[in-house]
Amino acid sequence: MNPRKNRAPHTPRGTSGGAASAAYDVTRIRRDFPILHQEIHGKPLVYLDNAATTQKPQAVIDALTRYYSLDNSNVHRGVHTLSMRATQAYEAARQKVASFINAADPAEIVFVRGSTEGINLVACSYTRCCIREGDEVLITAMEHHSNIVPWQILCEERGARLRVAPMNLEGELLLDEFEKLLTPKTRLVAVVYVSNSLGTVNPVGEIVALAHAKGIPVLIDGAQATPHMAVDVQALDCDFFVFSGHKMYGPTGIGVVYGRRALLEKMPPYQGGGDMIASVTFEKTTYNTLPYKFEAGTPHVAGVIGLGAAIDYIQSIGLPRIATHERGLVAYATQELTSLPGVRLIGTAKEKASVVSFVLEGVHPHDVGTILDREGIAVRTGHHCTQPVMDFFGVPATSRASFGLYNTRAEIDALVAAIARVKEVFQ
């Protein structure tokens, strides 16, 4: 395959004003995603598992192919042309990421494998400098396991205490209770922006304001936010923000930690190795400057470049327009699913993004998933790495439809029809 002969990626639609008013051409957008055009068990693929991972536009696939076909080399310090090209592309992508979330400085952007590793980085490193015995870390009841377990491990290690702010039956954080749990012992708040199993959008701006009023830094798990809404880390005023490339149309294996410079400076390295040092003797090692202090070893160069291409792609459509389109899908799916007898939605917060989780009376989600698959429909069934959320709602698992920028109302109709089929089988 010649990467240069492929169809041009989705092109920007004129100026920002024009783009905002142009109709959202989902048919045209779908053409950018080769994987969508296939049949599963003889039915057109309906991909509704975007909260697990999103599909990749041709522009991202091409960026990876181009990098490996033309520019592949190790980054930094090489004097030859390929190394220079790879380094330039790598650092250009860092700039792109910085402006995508409006970080003040690209040096505040650290590349990691994904949101999970990002949280682990902060948990390991921040804890070493700043959390002691008797201190507290505050999370919420709707966190993904990856924003629970790293803190449990670290709390156990340091003799610190993990505290959990509760939610209501709609799946909304109880902000009053959250505020009460901000104590003089709280050293860090770690909170999910958008819940992956409930779809709840947390009021992270208010959360940050409450925590900062008491001098407590805040980490935001933005894995489910960056594909769906514009993020401005300076406006949010958060101290750490982590997200994953593969959930926003980029490659797997690449993610980002944004950290406020003053905090990153204070924190010790996460891993030791190449690239993170300024000088090494057997007696003493001087660490490199930000962000390299936190990027030990050869980074995922192709992944970073692919992430840059994904950001370009998203911005060519525009996050506000994507958000409007997806809000429409969530509202439509909510309306259609609630009208089906026997369907109970799990997660009915006022502010939601992309996710509709449900259970069907008398049918285990795993059985729902198998039957939907035979209809060509990909949904996720299980606990979605949020077992405490499942326990809270008293269900072992849910079926989750999660939407992306390429989904359509017709696909939701297909989902509804397939649920009828599930009922038929189980009658």
Added chain:
Amino acid sequence: MDELRDLYQEMLLDHHRHPRNYGKLDGANRRAQGYNPLCGDKVTIYLLLSGDVIENIAFEGSGCAICTASCSVMTELLKGKTLGDAEKLFGVFHDLVTSDTASEVDADTLGKLAIFAGVREFPMRIKCATLAWHTMRAALTQADQTVTTE
């Protein structure tokens, strides 16, 4: 659609809706928990073993239709059987749901287990069907252990 009908046969759905031998078994002397982290199936198998005979067997827990039906049918089949019989049926069932070729075991030996023949066509669901049997085996060999399908 035929594969779906083969999977969700009427008798399988009946065992799902009305599981046999469901509940805690008083006086059980063997017990094990089984867990399938993929879908959250959780079952506990209770056994009352007398010598090498399974005097009584029951299960409780929550799972998908295939998991529940598998527990239900297994408990029916194993009641009164010897450990040797149980091991043999374990093998028969395992081959039935995992082997690529149609089982060579005759219909008489298969008995009710035949309703699980359709599982073979759904590789993601095999563990749902085998959880009951692995847990039963764990109960016989190592009391009070949690087995997972992973």
